[in-house]
Amino acid sequence: MSKVMQAVQRKASLTYSLFDPAPCNFPVSRVSLLPCMNGRTSISAAKNADFELVGRNRASRLYTRGRYALYEAYRLCGVGPEGGLLAPAYHCRTMLDPAISLDAKVSLYPLSPSLAPDLTKIEDYLSTLQQRPRAMLLTHYFGFPQDAATVKAFCDRHGMALIEDCSHALFNLSEAPQLGQHGRYTIASPYKLLPCEEGGLLIAADDQDFGARHPQRPGIGREMKTFATALTRIGHDRKRRITQADVDLLPEAVTSLNRRTLARGIEHSSRKPQVSDLYVRAEESLAGSIASKLLIKISSLPQAVAKRRENYLAWHRNVQDLPHCQPLFAALPDGCVPYMFPLVIDFPQDHFYALKTMGMPIWRWDDMAWSSCSTAQNYRQHLLHLPCHQSLSEVEMRWMMSAVALVMTRVPQRRNS
Numbered sequence: 301m302s303k304v305m306q307a308v309q310r311k312a313s314l315t316y317s318l319f320d321p322a323p324c325n326f327p328v329s330r331v332s333l334l335p336c337m338n339g340r341t342s343i344s345a346a347k348n349a350d351f352e353l354v355g356r357n358r359a360s361r362l363y364t365r366g367r368y369a370l371y372e373a374y375r376l377c378g379v380g381p382e383g384g385l386l387a388p389a390y391h392c393r394t395m396l397d398p399a400i401s402l403d404a405k406v407s408l409y410p411l412s413p414s415l416a417p418d419l420t421k422i423e424d425y426l427s428t429l430q431q432r433p434r435a436m437l438l439t440h441y442f443g444f445p446q447d448a449a450t451v452k453a454f455c456d457r458h459g460m461a462l463i464e465d466c467s468h469a470l471f472n473l474s475e476a477p478q479l480g481q482h483g484r485y486t487i488a489s490p491y492k493l494l495p496c497e498e499g500g501l502l503i504a505a506d507d508q509d510f511g512a513r514h515p516q517r518p519g520i521g522r523e524m525k526t527f528a529t530a531l532t533r534i535g536h537d538r539k540r541r542i543t544q545a546d547v548d549l550l551p552e553a554v555t556s557l558n559r560r561t562l563a564r565g566i567e568h569s570s571r572k573p574q575v576s577d578l579y580v581r582a583e584e585s586l587a588g589s590i591a592s593k594l595l596i597k598i599s600s601l602p603q604a605v606a607k608r609r610e611n612y613l614a615w616h617r618n619v620q621d622l623p624h625c626q627p628l629f630a631a632l633p634d635g636c637v638p639y640m641f642p643l644v645i646d647f648p649q650d651h652f653y654a655l656k657t658m659g660m661p662i663w664r665w666d667d668m669a670w671s672s673c674s675t676a677q678n679y680r681q682h683l684l685h686l687p688c689h690q691s692l693s694e695v696e697m698r699w700m701m702s703a704v705a706l707v708m709t710r711v712p713q714r715r716n717s
């Protein structure tokens with residue numbers, strides 16, 4: 301058995317590495333991390349000839365979030381006390397929560413630096429087991445398609461169901477779809493890529509594979525609440541508008557940051573065998589709202605696709621010559637519609653803190669189950685997820701790119717980061 305999987309195997313119940321940012325008092329992000337309704341987010345019933353939503357023309361069900369679609373996919377594949385889940389070592393908690401809710405054992409599999417599953421090591425590990433996991437989760441991180449055909453063949457050989465995780469990947473090329481083509485089930489999170497408040501899609505490769513259980517329609521109270529939350533978010537987004545004056549002030553902001561000592565977050569660990577606070581068991585069988593369903597249907601795909609690619613490429617050009625950071629992926633493939641711009645930074649102790657203190661919108665999976673996968677351990681602190689969505693204005697992009705450039709070039713780094 302490979303050393304990596306041996307170590308994973310010994311951790312029968314998961315240990316989570318956690319980061320508590322409370323002492324840092326980071327301000328609210330100055331720019332929205334997800335798309336929202338504004339003048340730049342087009343709604344149009346016009347069809348897009350080139351792109352379609354993943355799972356189009358397949359049987360699908362809408363839940364409130366991808367995590368609850370995952371719950372149903374895991375359950376339908378037999379994940380539970382009798383059979384475990386093989387999940388990627390680099391993950392957010394909501395990818396594992398549904399399996400924990402089903403009382404299943406979760407094994408984490410190692411990934412290459414480009415986040416592809418290391419099939420050789422997984423094969424070694426599987427050969428040591430008496431009982432195979434029931435399903436393997438394959439994540440198309442940041443919208444970049446994995447080699448799902450190869451992973452499907454691997455799963456078939458080992459008697460596991462493949463579940464494609466398209467939480468970051470909603471748009472498929474109409475002529476040559478690459479996403480959701482091989483999984484027995486595919487899940488997606490429309491709310492991450494379109495300006496709707498919620499939405500978790502469960503797509504079955506075969507209609508027969510759907511159990512009789514349908515998600516429950518939300519009551520009118522829940523529908524109204526979702527609508528009200530959407531309106532509140534539009535209000536918040538209006539308030540945090542960035543102007544050229546904010547861009548001009550950035551050099552000064554970095555200078556004053558360099559004079560301060562920034563409070564540090566707290567790293568700790570937990571072995572609580574429970575779902576995270578992000579997982580609400582009562583929502584496991586709840587259908588997505590009518591408003592979200594409608595927005596998914598009428599959001600303009602051409603605008604989302606074009607803007608996401610344009611913003612991603614602008615990020616890529618902006619960081620190319622910067623010190624202390626590298627894009628996770630060397631190029632943006634044709635037909636790939638990115639969810640975020642993933643940036644690997646060398647000195648998180650300096651640069652992550654500086655950026656967050658300036659109000660930079662950043663997601664980082666620093667709340668993660670421990671594994672001996674070096675990629676996951678490294679990316680937990682070093683990989684930043686930066687927005688490139690269709691609702692961003694030019695000045696917001698300029699502000700974010702200038703902030704990263706200034707921090708990388710002017711905030712001093714210490715070697716022990």
Ligand SMILES: Cc1ncc(COP(=O)(O)O)c(C=O)c1O
Pocket residue numbers: 365366367368392394395439465467468488489499500
């Ligand atoms: C890769 C991935 N898969 C699944 C999920 C769960 O999706 P949702 O947020 O729609 O519940 C997430 C959530 O962030 C995710 O990043």
